[in-house]
Amino acid sequence: MKICDAIDSSDFMDISEKRLFTPHRLGPLTLRNRSIRAAAFEGMCPGNLPTDALIDYHRDVAAGDIGMTTVAYAAVERSGLSFSHQLLLDEEALPKLKNLTQAVHEEGALCSIQIGHCGNMAKRSVTQSRPLAPSSKINLYGPTFPRQMTTSDIETITRSFGKAVHLARRAGFDAVEVHAGHGYLISQFLSPYTNQRKDEYGGSLENRARFLKEVMREVKKAAREDLAVLVKVNMRDGFAGGMEIQECLEVAKMLESWGADALVLSGGFVSKAPMYILRGSMPIRVMSRFMTNPLMKIFVRAFGNILIKDEKFSEVYFLEEAMKFRKSLNLPLVYVGGLLGREKIETVLEKNFEFVAMARALIQNPGFIKNMLTEEFSRSSCDTCNYCIAKMYSREVTCIQNE
Numbered sequence: 466m467k468i469c470d471a472i473d474s475s476d477f478m479d480i481s482e483k484r485l486f487t488p489h490r491l492g493p494l495t496l497r498n499r500s501i502r503a504a505a506f507e508g509m510c511p512g513n514l515p516t517d518a519l520i521d522y523h524r525d526v527a528a529g530d531i532g533m534t535t536v537a538y539a540a541v542e543r544s545g546l547s548f549s550h551q552l553l554l555d556e557e558a559l560p561k562l563k564n565l566t567q568a569v570h571e572e573g574a575l576c577s578i579q580i581g582h583c584g585n586m587a588k589r590s591v592t593q594s595r596p597l598a599p600s601s602k603i604n605l606y607g608p609t610f611p612r613q614m615t616t617s618d619i620e621t622i623t624r625s626f627g628k629a630v631h632l633a634r635r636a637g638f639d640a641v642e643v644h645a646g647h648g649y650l651i652s653q654f655l656s657p658y659t660n661q662r663k664d665e666y667g668g669s670l671e672n673r674a675r676f677l678k679e680v681m682r683e684v685k686k687a688a689r690e691d692l693a694v695l696v697k698v699n700m701r702d703g704f705a706g707g708m709e710i711q712e713c714l715e716v717a718k719m720l721e722s723w724g725a726d727a728l729v730l731s732g733g734f735v736s737k738a739p740m741y742i743l744r745g746s747m748p749i750r751v752m753s754r755f756m757t758n759p760l761m762k763i764f765v766r767a768f769g770n771i772l773i774k775d776e777k778f779s780e781v782y783f784l785e786e787a788m789k790f791r792k793s794l795n796l797p798l799v800y801v802g803g804l805l806g807r808e809k810i811e812t813v814l815e816k817n818f819e820f821v822a823m824a825r826a827l828i829q830n831p832g833f834i835k836n837m838l839t840e841e842f843s844r845s846s847c848d849t850c851n852y853c854i855a856k857m858y859s860r861e862v863t864c865i866q867n868e
Contacts, residue, residue, distance in 0.1 A: 492726030545582030584650030703741030
């Protein structure tokens with residue numbers, strides 16, 4: 466068992482009845498508290514390789530008393546990349562990733578890595594190949610024109626997930642998070658909107674979940690007994706024609722039976738309902754300003770507000786849906802979505818969610834968790850303007866307040 470350094474009780478404010486700063490088990494791990502840095506894209510891997518900037522950011526989050534930080538958006542193979550500054554988990558990345566996990570561990574936190582494949586959102590300019598998807602349906606958000614995957618393609622990518630877990634272990638990670646949500650490849654197989662196959666991987670929910678089942682088999686085999694396996698799942702795709710709560714709940718129950726150590730509950734579909742994930746508005750002009758492709762600049766300015774529709778932001782915006790999952794599942798659940806202050810964090814934990822995850826608050830201030838050790842009603846200064854998200858398509862993610 467891997468156990469983080471315990472926080473001395475003298476560091477606590479009067480929170481003996483509070484949950485945030487209590488240690489908790491997650492599979493074979495024990496986190497020093499209930500906080501997790503969510504797997505939000507950092508954009509700090511030019512040439513698809515990790516950098517000192519990526520190491521420094523996660524070290525800062527760990528020094529800020531996070532329980533576990535998550536390196537985001539690592540593609541399991543080159544065909545799964547969307548961006549030239551996105552991490553590719555391969556042999557070449559290992560030296561820097563070893564430095565990263567060592568830096569995080571030295572600050573007393575644990576370290577996870579999110580693994581996935583972008584499917585129909587992969588960019589040919591990055592992968593040098595046509596995007597792969599469950600079906601050949603055009604992805605207007607790219608736009609991309611994917612090729613329907615053969616059973617051989619499915620088998621190859623399934624094995625790549627297992628290989629990625631082996632690489633994660635060698636790099637010193639304590640956990641892996643399988644990305645099965647947000648309209649990426651696994652989510653594309655699950656959703657009837659993107660999966661129009663007529664074979665054993667399409668049609669019924671059991672068939673649409675077959676790829677995920679096979680990925681989980683490879684991941685669990687590679688994780689053995691010492692790496693925790695989390696899975697990010699949708700509670701809703703967030704649009705008509707996508708997956709709704711009941712089907713998503715059935716997938717969650719499948720994952721529980723397949724041995725997932727925890728589920729990260731989210732929702733939304735990047736190519737169809739991106740703001741359902743984040744809530745609020747996307748600053749379209751900021752997004753286009755940082756783009757290097759002049760045609761994409763014009764396209765985004767002309768059609769961005771049509772393709773990326775606003776979704777009202779409110780704190781703990783996923784809580785109502787998440788409660789339905791909490792009542793139906795026994796495994797640990799990670800709540801994410803709209804956590805900006807201690808009061809709401811404790812509210813979520815009191816509803817028997819084992820962990821809370823956040824991203825924007827930790828982009829604005831990597832020390833946000835530590836602040837809550839001394840200020841019971843501490844709040845993030847993040848105003849959810851989504852400037853950080855608008856930047857991620859072309860460069861590293863930062864908060865406008867820090868520039």
